[in-house]
Amino acid sequence: MIKNTLFLLFMSFLLLSGCQKDDICAETTPTTPHLVIKFLDNENPLNTKAVTNLQVKEENTMEDYFETPVSDTLIKIPLRTTENFTNYTFTINTPLDPDAEIEANDPLPNEDQLQFNYAKVAEYVGRACGYKTQFLAFEASRVNEVGNTNWVKNIEVLQPNDITNEFDTHLYIYH
């Protein structure tokens, strides 16, 4: 009896000492959420409408966010956790090949500036993941261009305007 107990204890000890499962931050663990944007049709606001060859770029960053321009109705982009604002340039009709010549009937690229403001709160996640940021009181605004050449016709922040997960859409862009 006592020998079995000892053996059992010793085995559980070995097993648990070797068990380090929470050392790696699991992909499924919700961490800092992206800003989820849905594109809607400005003429028919109940319908989604895909953007064509959209590229986005944060103003202080040298690189484009997407490896290649996307044509979709939904995108997820990161917000800065170091500042309480992030300014992005949204460009549609980005040439897929930047070196190619623009042909006469190609749609012209159109850049719009969008500014996002928020309060950031660091929240503890766990040993492996450290902390995540939640973006509260999120606000978005478009920089108006002279001559009303914006491709973004209207934007709408969804309520409640706190970005705490990636399951919800946070911003509608009408175009």
Added chain:
Amino acid sequence: MNLTRTSIFIISFLGFALGSLQAQNLATQDSIAIKEKFGIRVGADLSKAITSIIDESYKGFEIIGDYRVYEDFYAAAEIGIEEKHYTEPYLDGTANGSYIKIGANYNAYKNWLDMQNEIFVGVRYGFASFSQTLNKFAIYSNDTYFPVDIRETNQEFKSLNASWGEVQAGLKTEVLNNIFLSVHVQLKVMISDKKPDNYDNLYIPGFHRTYGESSIGVGWGYSLSYLIPVVKKTKMQKISKD
């Protein structure tokens, strides 16, 4: 049975020879009188002391004590201090505090004559009072578009506490007169755990590392102790005539 004998032999050997046995010239008697020692045994955990010297991230000391209450039963307690600096991929912190463990041991080993070796199992109630310091942390993001956001905080969370139940199992052997070497393993289950706001008790003095959602903990000890004999009881032990 073979296993227990072998274990006893090995730890005896490791700790130095057991000294001569007193079983000679007794063949004509049915039984002999054995003086059994009862008393307070005090000592210190060597593994914690050694780790404190070789591991820069750890400082700890533990005093152990037990008292033979009746035959194979011992009242036992440990008291200690620990300071542990832990570094994880996205955070860095320090736990600092003291703990006490109170309980009992049962010796399952039937000694030969007046030997005082033990194969023991024990239970403990542990309580720790401590602080956690979050030195720095990173904001985790699965997106690499922005550089990693690292924050130095040096934020101390004071007056935290935890309690747990613990099962111990180990071996104890008398290596020199009244001097014992002991090795044991510990399995713990958390009972209560006062966590800091927006942080966690990643290490608890006496309990050691915590495992996220699970309340299980493990530990081990290697200690040296000295028996202060208080009472000597005489016991008759039969001698087999084979």
